[in-house]
Amino acid sequence: MKFLFSTLLASGLTQQACTVCSETMLERNKPRAITDPTHLLPNKGCWDSDDAANFETESCAQCYALFFNTRGKDNEQNDFYVLHAERGCVHDRVLVGKNVTSFPTASDCNPQPPAECSMTLNKDNFGNFGSLTALYVVGTAVDTLAMGQQKIAANKYDGMKNFNQAPLRCHQCDSLFSEANNACFQNPPAVSDCEDFNATSCYSETSLYTAYDSSTNSDRTFYYAKRGCSRKSSQLAGGTDIREETRDLPVVPMVKENETVQRRVKLEHCASDGCNKAKMDYISTNDDRKIGISAAILLLFLLN
Incomplete structure (x- = not known):
């Protein structure tokens, strides 16, 4: 504000x-x-x-x-x-x-x-x-x-005589990084009140992605989720505002090497109580960038 x-x-x-x-x-x-x-x-x-x-x-x-x-x-x-x-x-x-x-x-x-x-x-x-x-x-x-x-x-003037109920309620949790039993991703807890009175919308950040795990010598599926209250204007958020960005996400949580991979994260802002239940609706894989490069090469080939 x-x-x-x-x-x-x-x-x-x-x-x-x-x-x-x-x-x-x-x-x-x-x-x-x-x-x-x-x-x-x-x-x-x-x-x-x-x-x-x-x-x-x-x-x-x-x-x-x-x-x-x-x-x-x-x-x-x-x-x-x-x-x-x-x-x-x-x-x-x-x-x-x-x-x-x-x-x-x-x-x-x-x-x-x-x-x-x-x-x-x-x-x-x-x-x-x-x-x-x-x-x-x-x-x-x-x-x-x-x-x-x-x-x-x-x-005891009006305005300070009674408590105002916190006006916005959002799902609030942080899964960090885990696998399929990730409650914040799969089934977030019930909505709760926002402590920040400047919060004007709810948000969710989720990612469903695969990465190679050297400890098991195989690919694993990871789930990431974070949900809470946001100061992004409800007027800007509208009914729902969804975008994606690429981030560094860990392959195995809390390992010494802190190995990461670049994967897509879905971000949603929305402007009503408990609206932030969005999930990543596809799996982000290590083929994302290769697919993009291949598509570009194919397009250049067709234009020649």
Whole structure:
């Protein structure tokens, strides 16, 4: 995700020094399910008003602070929690196929109970998959810097009162390299939540290939698979985006010589939950390059 920061020269607004920082906290394997996000808020860094005052500043007309969270279960069904804080100048940003003016908003908003300042983050304004509810402040440097861990915990503002469900689920596994019993290739585990809130698509990398194994003095069939969450835009991925490339793949895993062969790998990006189940649908062999050369020679012969 790319951000284009620009100074907002709005009439009647005084330039000021806005704190600029961004921090994401990931917690895994907690012994019990946590329902209140404020129980995990770190009293440090970009989250904390005092610490945040020590970060670099940028001069502009409006400052902002933004806070949100997600929760989900990883591929081993363990709970994880993600909390994100960022501060800076109200700015324009460039998303895939869309320019966003004045993020998070050009209108000042400073939550004072019972008034709330919450917004929905989506592909049109933040670039994330699905939707996330966030707490924000837009206004003076003093107002935005005042919003920190202690104030959020005390007032439980909308946007940080409950956890957002992680919006994207993908098959996530890594087979490394093995033979026919390769579960990640043949039958990947159930979909699980993406820890990365910037993940906008799912991906799979697979290869079905043969190579000569000197330890057995014969050809063997190898299966390679890796599946997970990707930041490739869902708009670019479309319904499904498949391509192939040649890579060095090992003949026998973990051997001292690290012998490799060049074989084809199939790469797929797709833009819906659990869509990354693609497999290599043919066997890549050591004849690939010879076939290509033979075809070229034949074509030259026919043209003469």
